[in-house]
Amino acid sequence: MARRRSGDKPGAIRRATVAEVVARGSAAASVNAIATRAGLAVGTLYRYHATKADLLRAVHLEIKTELHDRVMAAAQEATDSPARIRAMWFTLMAFARDEPEAFLYTETIMGAALLTPSELARLDGMRREGTALIEAAVADGTLRPTDPRAIVTVLSAPALQLGRSLARGGTALDPARVDATFELCWRAVAARDINE
Template sequence: MPPNSKDRTRRKLQDAVVAETVEHGIAAISVAGIVKRARVSAGTVYVHFADKDDMLRQVYLQLKSEFHDSVTRGRDQADSAALVREMWFGMFDFVRARPQDFLFLEYASTAKLLLPEQQAVADGYAADIAALLRRGVEDGTLAPLEDGLLSLLLVAPALHLARGAVIAGQPITTETITRTFERVWLSIANTQGSGQIT
């Protein structure tokens, strides 16, 4: 079913928020800049959002939910090595298709925009991903590293590649994603356990 006019307008606003943030930084964005980029009237913003901060928060949570869904789509994989590989390629499906959205998530996370109840939702996504990685540590597939370090080793290359894609205006190739995963795997696999790439 095609999106209705209200959904399309909200998507235009979301895309404008992301583009303005990536181009100018969160502190420098304005409703006027978003309106101009989205090509909507100023009043349209307030049909969808209470104010600029509400807009930033809602866009962040929407994208965070979509990113989480992409990363965890293979959560039913019984084999931990296959699960981590699926998480990696799920993350990169998101990054490759939407590098600016991925950078926005990083910028917004650093800005600490969320209200406490919204932060609890975002923290729940992070805890869910950490639990999936912990499963690999517990069964000996992954090296016994802290959850935060495992996440960092997986996400940092994605950030680097997403930044490069945005700056160069070039997509990230499947070959680059695969080669990078092979290198990242060497840093997170338990060489004493069963950490084989599948």
């Protein structure tokens, strides 16, 4: 096997891990296959991650952190709650469009129950940060006065389903379908019409 002498080894490991897990599943993915995809010796991969589980979790947390950071950055650029929620929703869709394998990877790993309690707590902190924006939108009258977790479910479930379809389908979703889905979600959670 040809070995990479230089370059972005962590990036190559991440890309190879994502590709292998998406192709074969987390249980069937092997460190040897990941190393081969990355063009690295297995020993090199083990210098970065002690075990397969460590590798899978590290890549998952890296992707989830990147997605969270993108969503929160989009939210911070918005001027009010309606724009903030829309920006968050469409940023999730853009991530699924731009990085379909990474999107599917996170879905696969979440189903594999590999994360440690501290890693789950870290993800929960990210979730709470997003929920705080929903709570603020409830408080300012943008969203219905109900449990913010229910609103998160109504907004996120269709976005995740569209993201899965986009990532698995390999073709772009019809923008009108994406817009219509958001509009339906918005009507379900909004306290008033956005144009009022």
